[in-house]
Amino acid sequence: MYTGRVRQHEFKTLIYEKELDRIAGWVEEYPDLETGGDLFGFWTHSGAPVIQFVLGPGPNSQHNPTSFFQDKEHLIKAGEILRSKHGLQHIGEWHSHHQMGLAEPSQGDENTVFRALERYNFPRFLLGIANLRRRSESYRQRWTVNIGSFLFTSSRRNAQVGACVVLQGESPIRSNMRGSFRNHDPQLKKSWKVEKTTLETQPLVTTEPITISQGLWYATPKGQALLKEMYEKFTAKYGKCQMFRTPQEMMYFTLTIKKQQWQVEFPHDFPDSSPKLKVNSKYCEVKDWRGTYQQFEQIEACIDRSL
Numbered sequence: 001m002y003t004g005r006v007r008q009h010e011f012k013t014l015i016y017e018k019e020l021d022r023i024a025g026w027v028e029e030y031p032d033l034e035t036g037g038d039l040f041g042f043w044t045h046s047g048a049p050v051i052q053f054v055l056g057p058g059p060n061s062q063h064n065p066t067s068f069f070q071d072k073e074h075l076i077k078a079g080e081i082l083r084s085k086h087g088l089q090h091i092g093e094w095h096s097h098h099q100m101g102l103a104e105p106s107q108g109d110e111n112t113v114f115r116a117l118e119r120y121n122f123p124r125f126l127l128g129i130a131n132l133r134r135r136s137e138s139y140r141q142r143w144t145v146n147i148g149s150f151l152f153t154s155s156r157r158n159a160q161v162g163a164c165v166v167l168q169g170e171s172p173i174r175s176n177m178r179g180s181f182r183n184h185d186p187q188l189k190k191s192w193k194v195e196k197t198t199l200e201t202q203p204l205v206t207t208e209p210i211t212i213s214q215g216l217w218y219a220t221p222k223g224q225a226l227l228k229e230m231y232e233k234f235t236a237k238y239g240k241c242q243m244f245r246t247p248q249e250m251m252y253f254t255l256t257i258k259k260q261q262w263q264v265e266f267p268h269d270f271p272d273s274s275p276k277l278k279v280n281s282k283y284c285e286v287k288d289w290r291g292t293y294q295q296f297e298q299i300e301a302c303i304d305r306s307l
């Protein structure tokens with residue numbers, strides 16, 4: 001059961017596919033108890049966590065119905081090797097809420113992380129939360145393991161919700177670490193599900209304030225107001241609307257209308273030039289575009305005509 005609120009993702013977590021297979025494997029080992037471990041890697045310029053190695057539960061870890069305590073010695077040993085051999089840092093933790101139906105950090109989890117941020121003077125910390133859901137018997141896989149990522153920063157009161165960039169295959173660090181220390185390797189399971197994103201998509205809300213180049217239509221207060229108005233009108237009319245930027249700073253919205261994927265792209269000189277609409281990878285422009293007023297209504301009419 002996914003009880004979390006549907007929220008737009010605010011940051012990206014980069015992780016190798018096979019590290020997700022391992023998390024799913026560990027989580028499936030304890031369908032009624034919490035299990036967990038630690039995340040090692042580094043951070044990108046924009047503050048995105050890059051996971052290079054996922055540590056599972058150590059031999060002396062404690063698994064309870066509503067808590068998990070990592071084997072400290074196991075964590076320290078792994079941390080020392082990963083740091084000295086590969087310069088990796090302890091960037092976060094993960095644990096499973098098994099079948100509790102809580103897809104996000106509990107209040108207790110949040111308190112623990114915020115206290116840790118303060119105590120160790122860390123600017124940010126990543127928390128992975130996994131959930132197990134039983135699938136119907138007809139499936140070959142018994143479970144679905146949902147994995148969410150949450151970013152805690154010392155400057156904000158709430159955790160941010162992440163989406164994953166899944167890197168193919170095995171982490172090179174993992175390949176290199178084989179046999180370096182005793183780490184119980186789980187069965188690799190493909191039962192995981194994450195909210196996916198790509199390296200190219202740029203969520204509007206990032207962990208660092210975004211910079212907007214001079215001269216862009218949404219760099220001015222007037223442009224900002226128009227962008228906000230457009231976003232609010234699209235959300236009101238079509239439900240979930242997501243706002244993105246390309247690396248070239250072009251702003252675009254994505255929408256799902258009658259099960260079709262729509263994209264509304266705003267050119268750099270919007271609203272003078274017409275936005276481009278893309279549906280099922282075909283482009284169309286809004287005919288007889290007038291940039292001075294009722295911009296949303298013109299786009300809306302164009303969308304409605306093609307439905």
Ligand SMILES: [Zn+2]
Pocket residue numbers: 095097105106109
């Ligand atoms: Zn928890």
